[in-house]
Amino acid sequence: MSLDATLKVSIDLDDRSYDIHIASGLLELASAWQGLPRASTALIVTNDTVGPLYAQQLQRSLSAHYPKVLTLSLPDGEAYKTWETLQSIFDVLLQNACDRKTVLFALGGGVVGDITGFAAACYMRGVPFVQVPTTLLAQVDSSVGGKTAINHPIGKNMIGAFYQPERVVCDLHTLQSLPPRELSAGLAEVIKYGPIADMAFFDWIDNNLDALLAREPKALAYAVKRSCEIKAHVVGQDERESGLRAILNFGHTFGHAIEAGLGFGEWLHGEAVGCGMVMAAQLSQRLGLVDTAFTERLTQLIQRAGLPTVGPDLGVEAYLHHMRVDKKAEAGDIRFVLIDPPGSAMVRGAPDVLVAEVIQACCR
Amino acid sequence: MSLDATLKVSIDLDDRSYDIHIASGLLELASAWQGLPRASTALIVTNDTVGPLYAQQLQRSLSAHYPKVLTLSLPDGEAYKTWETLQSIFDVLLQNACDRKTVLFALGGGVVGDITGFAAACYMRGVPFVQVPTTLLAQVDSSVGGKTAINHPIGKNMIGAFYQPERVVCDLHTLQSLPPRELSAGLAEVIKYGPIADMAFFDWIDNNLDALLAREPKALAYAVKRSCEIKAHVVGQDERESGLRAILNFGHTFGHAIEAGLGFGEWLHGEAVGCGMVMAAQLSQRLGLVDTAFTERLTQLIQRAGLPTVGPDLGVEAYLHHMRVDKKAEAGDIRFVLIDPPGSAMVRGAPDVLVAEVIQACCR
Numbered sequence: 001m002s003l004d005a006t007l008k009v010s011i012d013l014d015d016r017s018y019d020i021h022i023a024s025g026l027l028e029l030a031s032a033w034q035g036l037p038r039a040s041t042a043l044i045v046t047n048d049t050v051g052p053l054y055a056q057q058l059q060r061s062l063s064a065h066y067p068k069v070l071t072l073s074l075p076d077g078e079a080y081k082t083w084e085t086l087q088s089i090f091d092v093l094l095q096n097a098c099d100r101k102t103v104l105f106a107l108g109g110g111v112v113g114d115i116t117g118f119a120a121a122c123y124m125r126g127v128p129f130v131q132v133p134t135t136l137l138a139q140v141d142s143s144v145g146g147k148t149a150i151n152h153p154i155g156k157n158m159i160g161a162f163y164q165p166e167r168v169v170c171d172l173h174t175l176q177s178l179p180p181r182e183l184s185a186g187l188a189e190v191i192k193y194g195p196i197a198d199m200a201f202f203d204w205i206d207n208n209l210d211a212l213l214a215r216e217p218k219a220l221a222y223a224v225k226r227s228c229e230i231k232a233h234v235v236g237q238d239e240r241e242s243g244l245r246a247i248l249n250f251g252h253t254f255g256h257a258i259e260a261g262l263g264f265g266e267w268l269h270g271e272a273v274g275c276g277m278v279m280a281a282q283l284s285q286r287l288g289l290v291d292t293a294f295t296e297r298l299t300q301l302i303q304r305a306g307l308p309t310v311g312p313d314l315g316v317e318a319y320l321h322h323m324r325v326d327k328k329a330e331a332g333d334i335r336f337v338l339i340d341p342p343g344s345a346m347v348r349g350a351p352d353v354l355v356a357e358v359i360q361a362c363c364r
Numbered sequence: 365m366s367l368d369a370t371l372k373v374s375i376d377l378d379d380r381s382y383d384i385h386i387a388s389g390l391l392e393l394a395s396a397w398q399g400l401p402r403a404s405t406a407l408i409v410t411n412d413t414v415g416p417l418y419a420q421q422l423q424r425s426l427s428a429h430y431p432k433v434l435t436l437s438l439p440d441g442e443a444y445k446t447w448e449t450l451q452s453i454f455d456v457l458l459q460n461a462c463d464r465k466t467v468l469f470a471l472g473g474g475v476v477g478d479i480t481g482f483a484a485a486c487y488m489r490g491v492p493f494v495q496v497p498t499t500l501l502a503q504v505d506s507s508v509g510g511k512t513a514i515n516h517p518i519g520k521n522m523i524g525a526f527y528q529p530e531r532v533v534c535d536l537h538t539l540q541s542l543p544p545r546e547l548s549a550g551l552a553e554v555i556k557y558g559p560i561a562d563m564a565f566f567d568w569i570d571n572n573l574d575a576l577l578a579r580e581p582k583a584l585a586y587a588v589k590r591s592c593e594i595k596a597h598v599v600g601q602d603e604r605e606s607g608l609r610a611i612l613n614f615g616h617t618f619g620h621a622i623e624a625g626l627g628f629g630e631w632l633h634g635e636a637v638g639c640g641m642v643m644a645a646q647l648s649q650r651l652g653l654v655d656t657a658f659t660e661r662l663t664q665l666i667q668r669a670g671l672p673t674v675g676p677d678l679g680v681e682a683y684l685h686h687m688r689v690d691k692k693a694e695a696g697d698i699r700f701v702l703i704d705p706p707g708s709a710m711v712r713g714a715p716d717v718l719v720a721e722v723i724q725a726c727c728r
Contacts, residue, residue, distance in 0.1 A: 083447060094518040099694050124691050125524045149489065154458040160489045161525065327488050330463050331404045
């Protein structure tokens with residue numbers, strides 16, 4: 001297999017443009033790692049779950065291009081998306097006298113990608129980095145678009161940067177080792193792209209959900225490619241989220257409240273987004289933007305994907321509070337991504353009373 | 365006085381362009397603060413030395429434009445340019461539920477500017493900020509060009525971002541309260557612009573040094589303006605320091621070794637740069653790029669400005685070591701900014717034996 005034979009999605013951002021390569025076996029494919037910035041050192045950042053499975057393969061492939069390839073394994077989990085972990089990346093870089101040409105490789109899921117990307121954005125004011133996402137969620141969402149961050153004790157992803165990778169390499173083979181719960185969480189972000197941008201893709205997911213859950217490579221390849229294409233299209237028009245890009249947060253406003261209310265890590269991000277999409281669809285419906293049939297169809301698909309469709313009973317006030325301190329809020333006004341009509345989304349506020357109705361109807 | 369009557373230098377960086385305003389009394393001039401991004405909250409970040417002198421004036425001026433104006437005073441000094449201090453800025457922003465439109469104002473010298481700029485670059489992946497430099501060094505150098513950073517225990521300015529301010533407001537009146545040693549340190553960066561870019565400006569400094577040391581407003585205004593113009597010209601061609609911009613580091617390679625070798629804070633940055641320029645000129649001379657007359661003239665001017673021209677005796681090996689781990693080094697090769705001919709600079713390596721000669725000749 002040559003790299004040309006793999007699926008490719010191009011992200012068009014002027015001098016920050018890059019390609020996403022999607023295929024099985026890319027970790028071991030020599031050509032997948034050609035043409036990256038040259039350097040004396042590459043640093044693979046991974047975690048204790050993914051590292052033992054795939055770091056050696058990547059190390060071997062990169063050794064053909066970089067005289068020195070270091071690997072740093074972080075503890076696994078959202079709880080470690082902190083300054084202390086970030087600092088441990090800087091420590092390794094400085095202890096090895098890594099210069100500003102050093103290339104970082106993020107091998108793992110969203111947490112590894114976010115923290116490694118932010119480390120690359122800040123180390124010596126910016127070194128190149130490559131995303132090598134190994135979860136479905138990271139392949140279809142977090143590795144694309146240049147959002148990098150760490151968490152602050154008061155809020156998730158509060159400290160970060162928009163910083164684009166040199167390349168994204170999605171080896172679909174890595175999805176075979178994913179726990180079922182994480183596969184479902186990734187499907188939430190795949191499903192998301194239908195209502196906000198492409199109802200034909202929504203139909204395709206509906207028809208191919210069993211193949212996706214069975215991890216059939218052809219189905220996964222198409223789902224990842226189409227998701228990346230839609231995200232690329234949106235991000236290409238609004239890199240720094242001043243407007244349109246916010247539609248990618250469909251389900252994330254309610255989802256954020258669920259994650260914050262339960263304590264981050266209790267539900268997976270994708271699970272909260274799945275349930276959040278049900279709530280956002282309900283809100284769209286109550287505002288007269290979509291009909292009952294759409295809401296029901298979306299809810300059923302989310303349920304079939306193995307995701308929760310009923311939110312935790314945090315109380316209306318807790319939901320409103322967490323949504324008001326969300327990054328997307330402006331001066332305390334909650335901004336919702338609403339569907340109008342299916343296949344298209346917009347960002348707007350909504351009356352508290354309607355939001356409260358949705359919370360009461362969807363959570364128990 | 366209207367803002368139009370002040371000196372202005374424009375930094376041309378496409379959608380990141382901004383203006384530098386230079387005059388006495390700008391802190392209290394209403395029009396100096398008009399036309400900035402609107403927000404519900406502004407945060408003034410200052411330090412315990414500058415805050416008591418000027419924060420109230422700025423707070424009053426900003427209150428006309430922002431419903432809420434917060435002030436955070438950091439401890440004064442390079443020792444506090446750390447993650448912990450940065451975190452204290454994030455804490456204030458989050459505790460006050462500041463959204464992503466919040467505007468940060470950096471009121472102080474280089475440390476306040478660097479850390480506030482980096483906080484603005486990272487908070488919610490980027491909020492607007494304004495530089496209000498109150499030291500000569502910050503007015504002519506660190507507030508212009510978008511370099512922001514904090515220190516890492518292993519290295520200075522190792523963690524940071526290129527992030528441009530919305531505006532730079534240089535109130536020359538604040539220079540009247542500057543300790544003499546800091547005035548001299550600022551003059552080092554002013555003098556720097558002569559050899560690397562403009563020998564006519566070098567002549568002007570030579571002829572007006574007494575007026576500058578006496579803090580005559582007209583002389584200070586011209587020195588700040590011309591320095592910013594030269595820096596703007598260089599940065600406009602190379603925002604992210606991939607080439608030309610490195611000439612702004614004239615004197616900084618040797619200077620960095622002095623600071624690192626003595627422990628940061630022992631000498632002021634400008635003092636180390638002053639002495640570093642003497643050493644870089646000596647190296648240029650030994651490479652046949654400039655003549656003795658130039659080196660002597662530069663050395664005398666630096667001395668007259670109240671700056672050291674003899675380096676500390678750290679030993680050749682220590683100098684070489686610190687220069688090799690400098691950010692500007694590539695794979696351990698030291699990059700020097702050399703003068704060739706006066707008024708023009710280039711970046712290149714030099715034989716260790718020549719560098720050692722310079723260290724032995726210039727340090728005791």
